[in-house]
Amino acid sequence: MQPQQSGYRNTRLHAAQCPCCQAYNIHVNGVLHCRVRYSQLLGLHEQLRKEYGANVVPAFPPKKIFTLTPVEVEQRREQLEKYMQAVRQDPTLGGSETFNSFLRKAQQETQQIPTEEVVLEVLLSNGQRVKVTILTSDQTEDVLEAVASKLDLPDDLVGYFSLFLVRQTKDGAFSFVRKLQEFELPYVSVTSLHNPEFQIILRKSYWDSAYDDDVMEHRVGLNLLYAQTVSDIEHGWILVNKEQHRQLKSLQEKVSKKEFIRLAQTLKYYGYLKFDPCVTDFPEKGCHVVVSAGNNELNFQVRLPNEQIKEGSFKVTRMRCWRVTSSVPMSNGPSGSSPGKSEVKLELAFEYLMSKDRLQWVTITSPQAIMLSICLQSMVDELMVKKSGGSIRKMFRRRVNGALRRSDSQQAVKSPPLLDSPDASWEPMAKLSSKLTSVSLRGISHSSSANDVGANDFHGNYAFEGIGDEDL
Numbered sequence: 001m002q003p004q005q006s007g008y009r010n011t012r013l014h015a016a017q018c019p020c021c022q023a024y025n026i027h028v029n030g031v032l033h034c035r036v037r038y039s040q041l042l043g044l045h046e047q048l049r050k051e052y053g054a055n056v057v058p059a060f061p062p063k064k065i066f067t068l069t070p071v072e073v074e075q076r077r078e079q080l081e082k083y084m085q086a087v088r089q090d091p092t093l094g095g096s097e098t099f100n101s102f103l104r105k106a107q108q109e110t111q112q113i114p115t116e117e118v119v120l121e122v123l124l125s126n127g128q129r130v131k132v133t134i135l136t137s138d139q140t141e142d143v144l145e146a147v148a149s150k151l152d153l154p155d156d157l158v159g160y161f162s163l164f165l166v167r168q169t170k171d172g173a174f175s176f177v178r179k180l181q182e183f184e185l186p187y188v189s190v191t192s193l194h195n196p197e198f199q200i201i202l203r204k205s206y207w208d209s210a211y212d213d214d215v216m217e218h219r220v221g222l223n224l225l226y227a228q229t230v231s232d233i234e235h236g237w238i239l240v241n242k243e244q245h246r247q248l249k250s251l252q253e254k255v256s257k258k259e260f261i262r263l264a265q266t267l268k269y270y271g272y273l274k275f276d277p278c279v280t281d282f283p284e285k286g287c288h289v290v291v292s293a294g295n296n297e298l299n300f301q302v303r304l305p306n307e308q309i310k311e312g313s314f315k316v317t318r319m320r321c322w323r324v325t326s327s328v329p330m331s332n333g334p335s336g337s338s339p340g341k342s343e344v345k346l347e348l349a350f351e352y353l354m355s356k357d358r359l360q361w362v363t364i365t366s367p368q369a370i371m372l373s374i375c376l377q378s379m380v381d382e383l384m385v386k387k388s389g390g391s392i393r394k395m396f397r398r399r400v401n402g403a404l405r406r407s408d409s410q411q412a413v414k415s416p417p418l419l420d421s422p423d424a425s426w427e428p429m430a431k432l433s434s435k436l437t438s439v440s441l442r443g444i445s446h447s448s449s450a451n452d453v454g455a456n457d458f459h460g461n462y463a464f465e466g467i468g469d470e471d472l
Contacts, residue, residue, distance in 0.1 A: 022073075024080070026103065033184065034106035041080060044102045048087070051098060058086040103183040104139055111192045120187050122147050122163065123201040126227035127172075130202070136187045140180045143187070147202055153220045160215050161224070162205035165189065167197050173235045174201060175276050176371050203228060207294060207379055208386070209265050216258055226257040229264045232272075237292070239268040269294065273375060278366035283310070291364060293375040296383065314352055316379045317465045320359060322350035324373050348372045353464075376461075383463040 024041075026033045045060040061079035068076060088094040108115070115137040121129045122143070132146040140163060148158045163186060166174040180186050180200070190200055204215070204225065215221035232238045233248065240248065244267060251260040264270050272294030280289040280302065292299040297313045304310060325347045346369035354360050364372065 022076075026106065032110070034103065034110040036106050038076075038080070040102075040106065041084075044099070045083070047098055047102075048093060048096070051096075052093065056090075057093065058083055100139075100183040104137070104185050107185055107188055108137060111188050113188050113191070118187060120190075120200070123166075123199050124224065124227055125201070125203065125231040128227075134187065137185060138187070140182055140184060140186055143200075144202075151220050151224070153224070154218055157215060157218060157221050160204055160206055160211065160221070161202055164201050164203055166199055166201050168199060171235070176273060176368065178371055179205070179374055205378070207271060207296065207382055209271050212261060212265065216261065222257055222261075225261060229261055229270075232270075233264065235274075237272060237274045238264060238270050269299070271295065272299065275366065275368050275372065278364060278368070280362065280364050282362045289364070291366070291372065293372065293379075296379050298372070298376070314350070314362065316376055316461070317383070317463050318353040319376070319461050320351045320353060320464050321461055322348060322373065322376060324348050324369050346370060350376070380461060380463045387463075 022038050023035045024037075025035055042060065042063075045057065048057045060083055061076055064072070064076075087099060093099060113136050115135055117133060118136055119131050120134050120143065121131055123129055130147055130150055132143065132150050134143055134146055138146070144161070144163055145158060147153075147163075148155075148161070153161070163180045165177040165180055167177055169175055177198070180189065186200055190198055202224070212225060215225050229238070230252075233240055244263070247263060248260060251257075251263065269292055272292040275291045275293070277288060277290050280287050280291075280300065282300070283302070284305070286305070288303040290301045292301075296316045298316075299313045300311065302310045302312070326345070345365065346367055347363055347365050348369040349361050349363040351359050351361050366372065
């Protein structure tokens with residue numbers, strides 16, 4: 001079965017007097033990333049044409065001499081939407097330094113943060129804070145490398161870790177908002193939220209525990225992995241019985257970090273990312289659920305209406321496709337509002353192969369739906385790299401002429417932007433379909449509804465596997 005290609009529905013934009021002055025909001029996972037004008041997008045287009053050639057770059061909506069009518073404004077929005085989708089979908093253009101630097105510069109200009117030297121604190125899993133001196137204009141990989149250098153983490157292990165935007169909960173645990181991407185400036189991203197609860201944390205970014213061996217080869221890698229494992233156990237992400245707890249405590253007292261990790265690897269939910277309690281429609285509508293991602297699956301701990309607890313897992317290899325939809329009320333409040341606000345409703349839905357001939361949609365309603373989608377995609381990436389005989393070490397390639405180059409599998413999972421308007425008069429509903437959902441320029445449509453999702457709003461799963469008779 002061939003995977004479906006990711007597609008995005010058209011959305012609407014309010015009328016503007018001057019097409020060159022029309023501003024579009026670019027959102028990162030529901031949070032305002034930057035504002036750009038038609039003239040800026042045209043400048044990006046011309047730069048891409050200069051670097052990659054007219055035959056590679058999609059056609060750009062032409063300038064108009066006269067003031068646009070409302071119909072023409074909508075046509076212009078649709079054309080720009082298709083253009084940005086095409087650029088972001090293209091593994092060369094969407095992963096280019098030209099495209100990403102455009103988004104970074106626009107983010108910095110929108111938030112009005114000048115380029116200057118600052119000290120940024122990055123958390124480790126054990127609560128330790130690593131202070132790095134960076135520029136406000138430093139991108140995610142710059143900051144990641146600065147943290148690695150401060151910790152003396154070897155270059156060939158940097159790719160095993162990523163920076164995540166998290167929100168600290170009352171019990172000291174972390175609610176994961178998103179993985180920071182190459183098109184954003186971490187300092188700007190976290191400070192523009194104006195909320196001390198949001199912080200940046202360093203955490204491993206792979207799923208297969210076999211890669212732990214690579215990380216544990218070096219003292220710093222071992223310490224980082226050990227601290228994360230201890231933290232996950234303390235916060236109940238990894239299940240431990242009394243005897244196992246006694247053994248782990250003994251290994252801690254002996255400072256036997258490798259043996260501690262080896263034992264933890266045998267425990268349930270080791271290496272999983274646990275999400276905040278949310279709601280699902282499986283096995284029936286309105287069930288409360290705690291979702292964990294790991295071991296190439298989504299694990300459900302469901303509380304049924306009769307208060308009975310049931311547990312089950314959905315393997316990523318049996319998800320034919322998935323989508324993320326978003327209901328976003330528009331407001332005239334401050335830009336860059338908190339991504340944790342309750343009025344933003346996100347849903348992750350995946351089509352699952354329940355049996356040989358039966359596919360069923362399962363929906364999770366959670367503010368962390370986009371992070372769940374990111375987890376699914378990274379699991380697929382890892383599976384595909386292993387299937388092709390590749391190595392995770394090769395998934396992180398060093399800078400070439402100042403630009404970071406990722407593997408083809410990573411370049412291929414970029415998500416295209418959608419155009420958005422800040423006009424509060426439009427009906428507050430937007431569609432968001434994602435591979436990584438790293439960037440979205442969303443539009444607001446009168447015709448949008450929670451159930452009005454087209455056949456192209458899905459992300460196809462290249463790791464999908466059918467079920468044979470012998471599997472049933």
